[in-house]
Amino acid sequence: MSALIPFLVFCQAFGALVGAVTAIWSEMAYVRMVRDGKIDFAERKHMDIIAHGLRYGMTLHLLASFGLVVLAYIQQNALQPALTPSYWTAIAIALLIITISWALSRKHISFKLGSASIFTAWWFLVYLSFGWLPLSFGAAVMSFIIATAIFYALLYYARLLASR
Numbered sequence: 001m002s003a004l005i006p007f008l009v010f011c012q013a014f015g016a017l018v019g020a021v022t023a024i025w026s027e028m029a030y031v032r033m034v035r036d037g038k039i040d041f042a043e044r045k046h047m048d049i050i051a052h053g054l055r056y057g058m059t060l061h062l063l064a065s066f067g068l069v070v071l072a073y074i075q076q077n078a079l080q081p082a083l084t085p086s087y088w089t090a091i092a093i094a095l096l097i098i099t100i101s102w103a104l105s106r107k108h109i110s111f112k113l114g115s116a117s118i119f120t121a122w123w124f125l126v127y128l129s130f131g132w133l134p135l136s137f138g139a140a141v142m143s144f145i146i147a148t149a150i151f152y153a154l155l156y157y158a159r160l161l162a163s164r
Contacts (some may be wrong), residue, residue: 008067015060016129019097020122022053027119027155031162047105050118054101061125062094089140090128097121112159116152120144 026049033045069081081087097118104114124144127133135143 005068005071008064008071012061012064012068013126013129015057015062015064016122016125017057018060019053019057020126022049022057023119023122026050026053027115027158030115031158034159034163046111046115050101050115051105053122054097057122058094058097061129065090065094085137085140086128086131086134089133089135089137090125092137093121093125093128093140093144097125112156113152116155117148119155120148120151123147 026046029049030046033041065081065087069087072081100109100114100117100121103109104111104118109117121144124133124140124147128140133140133143
């Protein structure tokens with residue numbers, strides 16, 4: 001049973017890393033497609049890559065998270081994951097990725113803001129999964145908002161340079 005915990009932690013981190021890599025890949029695909037001047041096709045390609053990252057990375061991450069919670073309950077650990085702020089921050093970020101991806105696919109949110117938010121959220125999930133972001137829930141929310149604004153500006157500038 002104790003050998004299962006490192007495996008689930010690895011799966012959780014690997015799922016987040018898969019999502020973050022697909023976020024980078026989708027941005028590069030978008031820049032490559034914008035050069036041709038076919039924005040609609042580029043947006044579709046961008047959405048397909050995000051969907052694959054969401055499907056495989058998020059599924060692996062959430063299943064591993066659920067497995068870790070069940071194992072903590074079975075082993076009757078003194079500190080349950082649901083009592084830690086990092087657990088709820090990771091779950092909130094995962095739900096945010098799912099919600100923004102849905103809103104982006106239905107065109108309820110602007111493409112630029114949605115893709116910057118998804119890009120930032122995946123990297124926040126990676127940092128949370130590896131334990132490199134020990135923030136409270138409120139500090140993580142504020143950091144996410146600031147990081148999204150920074151990535152929005154950086155991605156906007158990169159797309160502007162690529163469209164020339």
